[in-house]
Amino acid sequence: MTSHIDELVDFDVALEKYDPVLGFEVHVELNTKTKMFSAAPNVFGDTPNTNVTPVCLGLPGVLPVVNKTAVEYAIMIGLALNCKIAERCGFARKNYFYPDTPKNFQTSQYDDPIAYDGWIDIELEDGEVFRVEIERAHMEEDAGKLTHMGGSTGRIQGADYSLVDYNRSGVPLVEIVTKTIEGAGKRAPELAKAYVAAIREIVKALDVSDAKMERGNVRCDANVSLMLKGAEKFGTRTETKNVNSLRAVEHAVRFEIERHAAVLNSGAAIVQETRHWHEDTRTTTSGRPKSDADDYRYFPEPDLVPVVTTLEWIEELRSRLPEPPAERRKRLQADWGYSDAEFRDVVNAGITEQIEETIAAGTTAAVARKWWMGEIARLANAADKDVIDLGVTPATIVELNSLIEAKKINDKIARQVLEYVVGGEGTPSEIVEKRSLAVVNDDSALGAAVDDAIAAMPDVVEKIKAGKMAAIGALMGPVMKATRGQADAGRVRELVLEKLGLAG
């Protein structure tokens, strides 16, 4: 039976006694124009149940037809993960009843995935490379979207009823499954995050997915088990479902390690079950136990015929692959002139593409790094979010930088503007406009303030005229006050000298 453990074992203490064993199932939503088995548009966020055909609703009489582009994307993912590509594979039905699954079976692949036996090298923060082996990558379809109404805050528990939108039903997915990952030790949470970041990076680079975790384009199920150090048999695992941000992956793995250790230390057994991740409390709770009720009755999909891959086809797809991530990183670091440490920080933050796009849009590599690794990283940290989930885009930085270069705002104000961007107030220009944040360097307004200061402080004026230039600072206070801090200090100095006839 499940034992309820409120206390956790401290992570480091847990790791002294146990070795964690990990496994990941990552679902990647492909960015094809249409769905996996129907010509309905694969579009996010439209009016519910408008991007559907009879096939997406599983109406009586309908039949599926495979999207060729989705198959090609799946092969490309397989190739990028160093997988073997099946010469022949087919689709299978996974039978289970759920209202978001219109046919009450998911069309997936079972014992013959299109890609299998691959690997991917993950670079950890200390620079060490950890190889994760890929068991398979298979094609399947997404389910519709359920919204739970009534009860508390949209949770399934206690809801009165649910609403179903099938717009997402049938969106092509590739599910990437790792082999069991041993030997990560204390770096298990870090590896988990880096692995998902790497998958994200790959599918984004392949341009086969929008790869936005916050939209569910990339979703991770994390399997965790512990084994006593020196033991030969794996412990019982739990599968934490739908962990949908990089830091959540890290936190979920850490939490499960701490929880498993507590359960095991108490002498109880881990129950093999799925667990739900709760971002608000950073905990997992028990889902449904894995039992023989999970009898999916897989069988070959009779309505779809096998896929046969030829060497020519695979090679044509291989030729479409972008440069491998490791080579790409080498090139980018050289182009940008970052030090090893600087570059690794960027990679670990998962913002290589953001920096690349920022530079492509017109800033220098140094400026891009300054903002992304500086203020944006600080704001993300404060908000407890991934940098990429903050709502700041490369365009934001380019705009901010051009405002600074045009001397419309200074660095200090720019940081403020960024905070407002994160707060959802609009683009930097809009915010500067709305909040009247532009630096005052308009001479008439500034001139009047300078005149007032000169008139109010004759003694200071005397000192300046006597050559004590440092005394200009004393005039600065009243001027800044009059312009609510938005005066350009350099221009104030010039004006004072001009007005006292000291300008050279």
Added chain:
Amino acid sequence: MNEIIRLSATELAAKLRAGEITSVAAVQAHLDRIAEVDGGEHGVHAFLHVNTEEALAVAAEVDAIRAAGGAEAEALHPFAGVPIAIKDLIVTKGQPTTAASKMLEGWMSPYDATVIEKIRAAKLPMLGKTNLDEFAMGSSTEHSAYGATRNPWDLNRIPGGSGGGSAAAVAAFEAPLALGTDTGGSIRQPGAVTGTVGVKPTYGGVSRYGAIAMASSLDQIGPVTRTVLDSAYLHELIGGHDAADSTSLNEPVPALIAAAETGASGDMTGVRVGVIKELQGEGYEAGVQARFDESLEALRAAGAEIVEVSCPNFKYALGAYYLISTSEVSSNLAKFDGVRFGTRVLPTEGPLTIERVMGATRAAGFGEEVKRRIILGTYALSAGYYDAYYGSAQKVRTLIQRDFEAAFEHADVLISPTCPTVAFELGSKVDDPLAMYLNDIATIPANMAGIPGITIPGGLSEGLPVGIQFLAPAREDARLYRAGAALEKLLEDKWGGRLLDQAPELSAATGGVA
């Protein structure tokens, strides 16, 4: 009886083209016939829905086009204006589709099946939707949630199933043409016991898009008619590649009309006809065997070379068929859950959760036979049993295909009785599933192998029709029409007319048989 309704579709089409009859008159004659013999306590009950207005409107449109003449009239399909009935397993816009299940009571499809699109394009007025065993599961049409169909030859007997409605409608002169679906014999067995012609095309020869799936790897839509030539016309009309069906053959429809016309000479010189040893003799009624033997004699006399072939694995066909078909059924019918369409039934007690609503909906919406097959299929696919049941059945499928391959090395077409008995009495087997299943013993192997089959009337046994089945290799549907039309000609010459001319008159006044 109005003469129009006794015409074959080909004859009627010729009169329409010649302007001797209007399509409106033809449709109206059939609607009148339906009104006369279909309803009432002892009516044939072939129809679940009669599509009066739309059928007349399409007929009027055809008449107008023909009256105007010119290119548009020239371009009309030869069967334009000839009415047709549709098995209520095939989805139609604007008419209800129920699959003879309470589950779909009141359901209106927002789309047309591909075959319906073709029928609309060819402008065949649709008379309505015909009865069947619920979701096509049965051999008697007694498993319809809306009441059984009766055999026009004897209203106390079954019309076969699952497509008893389409066969009975054609046999009762309520429609010259109908569409059926054949998963294990649901076109051919009703054809045999009603004295009509029915064809199961090669798997993939006709699009399944819009046919509510029973068993996806076995289902096939096909024609139900009174003559072989009519079936050839209808088959060519509905056949051909459909991009919406991944199992659809991407090749042209064979020249079926031409084959039927060749066959109509009655000459079988040089055609090797293989008698399947395992599909005759024991288990086949004496009258059925006698008519079968006479057919062989007629073919031999017409120049055919009769050879015997053996298909030893057919003894496993029925068992393997029930494992494969019920497995696919259990999955195909999962979508009927009361969430998106169809009936929703709330549990009468206990918590109201969607799980329980699905359970209550499926309990109330499905009939007994459907439930039995869903449970059997769930069992065959479940963990621990898959290899022994579903897996083995798929291997048997391979063995059956090999049997056919070997047989077709010695024969151009194979021949057997279509079913072992004539129509049995209503209610006599409805509580004995196994006895019911045995009716399909001769039709099932073709579905397992994906090959085409035809049944044509072979005479009477104790006043009830016997069917003769021809089978051909996959994609060789034309051979069925050649051989079928030849045997049809030979037998009709012997009888001095069509077998259906010997059927009893039906009338409403006498509660059926006059």
Added chain:
Amino acid sequence: MSAISREDVAHLAHLAHIEMSDAELDKMTGELGVIVQAIASVSEAASADVPATTHPIALTNVFREDVVGETLTAEEALMNAPDSVDTRFRVPAILDGE
């Protein structure tokens, strides 16, 4: 070939989401037993080296180009819905307290 028990049938009915009364379970158990007995020979018919046939006609690589086609309107999508709110289907609570 093991016989089907009443518990087996209850489990299968649960998997298939069909509520059954005790009487129905009893009846179904009997009928299924007879049917399974009758088709049991299938499991011994084929030797291990016989390949399975999943599709009666062997086709491969039937694909659709990635081009958007016609969709249903929300009205058409929902026209048969037993229950709906705006343009979404409505279902009772999913689980009785997962």
